[in-house]
Each structure stands twice: as C-alpha cells, then as structure tokens.
Amino acid sequence: MSPFNLETCARPNILALEPYRCARDDYKDDGTNILLDANENAFGPPLSPPSPASPSQDGPLLDLSTLHRYPDPHQTTLKHLLCALRTTHAHTPRTLSPANLFVGVGSDEAIDALLRCFCAPGRDSILVCPPTYGMYSVSAQVNDVGLVKVPLLPAPGFGVDVPAVLATLSGPQAGAIKLVYLCSPGNPTGSLLQKEDVRAVLEHPTWNGVVVVDEAYVDFSAPEASLAEWVVEWPNLVVMQTLSKAFGLAGIRLGAAFTSPEIARLLNSMKAPYNISSITAGIAEFAVSEEGGGLKKMRENRGLLIAQRERMVRELARIEGVGRLRGGEDSNFLLYEMLDREGKPDNVTALAVYEKLAETKGVVVRFRGKEHGCLGCLRITVGTEDEVTRFLAALKKTLAEVRGVAPAADEEEKEVAASGVVA
Numbered sequence: 001m002s003p004f005n006l007e008t009c010a011r012p013n014i015l016a017l018e019p020y021r022c023a024r025d026d027y028k029d030d031g032t033n034i035l036l037d038a039n040e041n042a043f044g045p046p047l048s049p050p051s052p053a054s055p056s057q058d059g060p061l062l063d064l065s066t067l068h069r070y071p072d073p074h075q076t077t078l079k080h081l082l083c084a085l086r087t088t089h090a091h092t093p094r095t096l097s098p099a100n101l102f103v104g105v106g107s108d109e110a111i112d113a114l115l116r117c118f119c120a121p122g123r124d125s126i127l128v129c130p131p132t133y134g135m136y137s138v139s140a141q142v143n144d145v146g147l148v149k150v151p152l153l154p155a156p157g158f159g160v161d162v163p164a165v166l167a168t169l170s171g172p173q174a175g176a177i178k179l180v181y182l183c184s185p186g187n188p189t190g191s192l193l194q195k196e197d198v199r200a201v202l203e204h205p206t207w208n209g210v211v212v213v214d215e216a217y218v219d220f221s222a223p224e225a226s227l228a229e230w231v232v233e234w235p236n237l238v239v240m241q242t243l244s245k246a247f248g249l250a251g252i253r254l255g256a257a258f259t260s261p262e263i264a265r266l267l268n269s270m271k272a273p274y275n276i277s278s279i280t281a282g283i284a285e286f287a288v289s290e291e292g293g294g295l296k297k298m299r300e301n302r303g304l305l306i307a308q309r310e311r312m313v314r315e316l317a318r319i320e321g322v323g324r325l326r327g328g329e330d331s332n333f334l335l336y337e338m339l340d341r342e343g344k345p346d347n348v349t350a351l352a353v354y355e356k357l358a359e360t361k362g363v364v365v366r367f368r369g370k371e372h373g374c375l376g377c378l379r380i381t382v383g384t385e386d387e388v389t390r391f392l393a394a395l396k397k398t399l400a401e402v403r404g405v406a407p408a409a410d411e412e413e414k415e416v417a418a419s420g421v422v423a
C-alpha cells in the first residue's frame with residue numbers, strides 16, 4: 001500500500017480551494033437562455049466566419065499550414081498594435097513601445113503573474129478594495145499570499161477610500177503589501193476610478209509596491225479614460241486590459257499588462273514561452289487593427305451596447321421593485337438593487353429574482369448581494385436589443401411574482417448556490 005496521502009502531500013492553501021464556479025454551472029447555456037451574467041459582449045466578436053449568405057470571411061486570414069510551428073514567444077506584431085491603440089497622448093506626451101507590454105492568457109494570467117512576481121508565498125500580501133473582481137483573492141490564495149481589504153467608498157460613487165488606502169500602506173502591514181489591485185471601471189460597481197485617486201496611491205511617500213489598475217471594461221467608459229500610456233511616467237504602475245469585453249473575444253483568451261520595461265521584462269521572463277497560440281494572436285491582431293476593419297466593428301458594437309445600456313437605465317427606473325442603480329455607467333453591466341415589499345433593498349428578494357429569472361424565464365444574471373456594499377443587488381450585463389427587451393419583460397413579471405409571494409426555498413441553500421463564483 002502506497003503511503004501517499006493527498007491531504008498531507010498537497011499544499012494546504014490549494015487543498016482549501018474550491019473549483020471555479022460560474023452562474024453557468026447552475027444554468028447551462030442551452031442556446032435558448034439569455035446570458036447576462038458574465039459581462040461578455042452580447043454582439044459577439046468583431047469578425048464573422050464565412051457563411052452560405054456571406055461566403056467571404058470577415059476576419060483574419062489564419063494560415064493553418066504553419067500550425068506545426070511554435071508561435072512567436074514575443075508577440076511583437078500584436079504588441080505594436082496594442083501600443084498604437086493605447087497611445088492617445090491624453091495622459092503623457094510620451095509613446096508606448098512593445099517593451100512596455102506583457103501579453104497573457106486573458107488578464108487572469110497577468111493577475112496571477114504579478115502575484116508570483118512580487119509576493120513571496122506565506123509572507124507577502126496584496127491590497128484589494130471590495131467590492132471587486134474575485135480573481136485577485138483567488139490568485140492570492142493559490143499563491144499562499146495574504147489579502148488586505150480596504151473597502152471602496154459607499155455606493156453610488158464606489159471611489160477609492162484614498163485616506164484609508166494610504167494609511168494602510170503606512171501602517172504595520174505595509175512592508176508585506178506588494179501590490180494594490182484597483183479595478184477601473186470596477187466589477188461589480190461599473191464605476192471608473194478617479195485618476196487623481198490612482199495618482200495618490202502611486203505617489204505614496206514610503207510604500208515600496210506596485211499599483212495595478214485593471215481596465216477590463218475601460219472601452220465602455222469615456223474616450224481616453226484608459227491610463228495604459230501613463231505607465232511610461234510611473235515605474236510602479238501596471239495597467240491590465242483584455243480582449244474579452246469590448247472586443248468580444250473572451251473565447252480566445254488574450255489579456256495585456258502595460259507597465260515599465262523593467263516590470264514587463266520580469267513578467268515576460270516568468271511566462272511559459274508559447275503562452276499565446278498562433279490562432280489567438282492572429283485573431284487578436286485583426287481585432288485591434290484598423291486594417292481589415294476589426295477596430296471599426298468593435299466601435300460599432302460598443303456603440304450598440306452603450307445605447308442598450310442607456311435604454312436599460314431609463315426603463316429599469318420604471319419597473320416596480322427595482323431600486324437604485326448602485327454603481328456607475330462606465331461598463332457593459334449595471335448594478336441594481338431589488339426591493340422587498342417595504343421598498344428596502346433585500347437579498348432574499350434579489351436571490352429569488354435571480355433564481356426565478358434563470359429557472360422560469362431563461363434569463364441568467366448575477367446575484368451580487370453578498371458583496372461589500374451591494375445589499376440586494378443584481379449585476380446585469382447589457383445585451384442586444386432583443387435580449388434587453390426580453391430581460392425587462394421577464395424582470396417585471398418576476399419581481400411582481402416574488403414580491404407578491406414570500407420566497408419558499410430555504411435561504412441557506414440559496415446562499416450556497418450563489419457563493420464561490422468569481423466572474
């Protein structure tokens with residue numbers, strides 16, 4: 001009998017992990033559901049495959065005959081295009097170059113790579129500002145790195161509590177904190193952070209660490225909101241982006257981290273040599289360039305999404321039982337309170353609405369009521385015009401049903417179903 005014992009052999013922080021769960025583990029994509037849960041781009045990618053109606057492909061020409069060769073480990077062409085896209089001179093007269101970039105398998109790879117680069121397991125920590133994206137803490141736990149939480153200011157602003165962050169970075173834990181993860185626009189808040197607040201953390205007079213600004217949703221925000229090019233001015237700034245949201249390419253898994261050449265060099269030295277496949281690179285290059293029309297299509301789809309976002313804000317205000325918009329309007333999702341019969345934001349109501357929408361109307365959104373400062377909230381991804389029409393009708397009906405009848409299911413079971421998810 002082998003003496004192997006998984007419980008004593010595997011790392012305790014890994015044993016304590018739960019496998020990734022998303023709303024779609026509970027509510028499968030059967031092709032009929034309306035999926036407004038994962039902040040994807042409802043209009044799809046900025047390319048379309050050839051079809052009988054349109055035999056010419058509107059997308060990259062992928063040379064499949066070279067797939068027996070390894071991809072470019074440096075992704076220089078893609079990096080040039082990303083630099084051209086993000087060099088706006090809104091934040092600096094200087095220009096980004098490929099040396100400022102790391103590209104990874106989604107921005108999730110950059111989140112994890114930064115942690116491994118700067119934080120010693122069992123010793124160091126990261127600072128996060130809840131409510132925020134769940135992968136920062138999941139990655140911290142995987143790497144046995146501590147978590148220091150400084151909540152955002154209350155809704156609807158959800159800004160950085162700058163005095164509290166600065167005080168924490170001056171306090172007894174400061175020496176162990178290596179990274180501050182700021183999400184702008186925030187998930188689930190949908191609010192763009194103030195540039196001056198980011199500057200205040202970057203300018204901390206004694207803290208020796210890196211400020212990471214996650215801009216996954218920045219293309220849905222004001223033009224020139226991205227701080228990516230600002231990395232040329234700060235040795236301690238990383239700006240992460242992804243093609244999963246405005247570019248509608250969550251399936252190819254392409255994320256980027258803009259930073260100083262020194263930090264980019266560290267990240268590039270750590271990565272698996274061929275982390276970006278040739279197919280991913282080819283599609284990404286098409287999507288972020290003017291040539292071929294990738295960028296034009298992205299802008300068109302973004303315009304359509306923003307129009308639907310504005311429509312949702314107008315129409316949700318008229319539905320009985322929908323409370324306040326709690327976050328901002330800088331993303332492709334909105335955070336709304338669900339109200340109980342007394343008109344108060346309420347998690348029992350929000351959970352019941354979340355479940356009934358999915359189970360009886362085929363509309364999947366996200367329950368966020370257990371996140372800091374999000375009592376009674378659902379996070380709803382903006383859909384196509386048809387999806388929004390169906391969502392609004394379904395929500396109106398569901399809220400009337402839920403608020404008319406007390407929810408029957410056991411609350412504890414519902415909470416278990418809604419926990420342990422990160423997207």
Ligand SMILES: Cc1ncc(COP(=O)(O)O)c(C=O)c1O
Binds near residue numbers: 105106108244254423
């Ligand atoms: C704030 C934020 N950052 C990063 C990501 C992950 O992006 P990617 O698909 O590039 O890994 C998400 C995905 O939902 C997100 O919400």
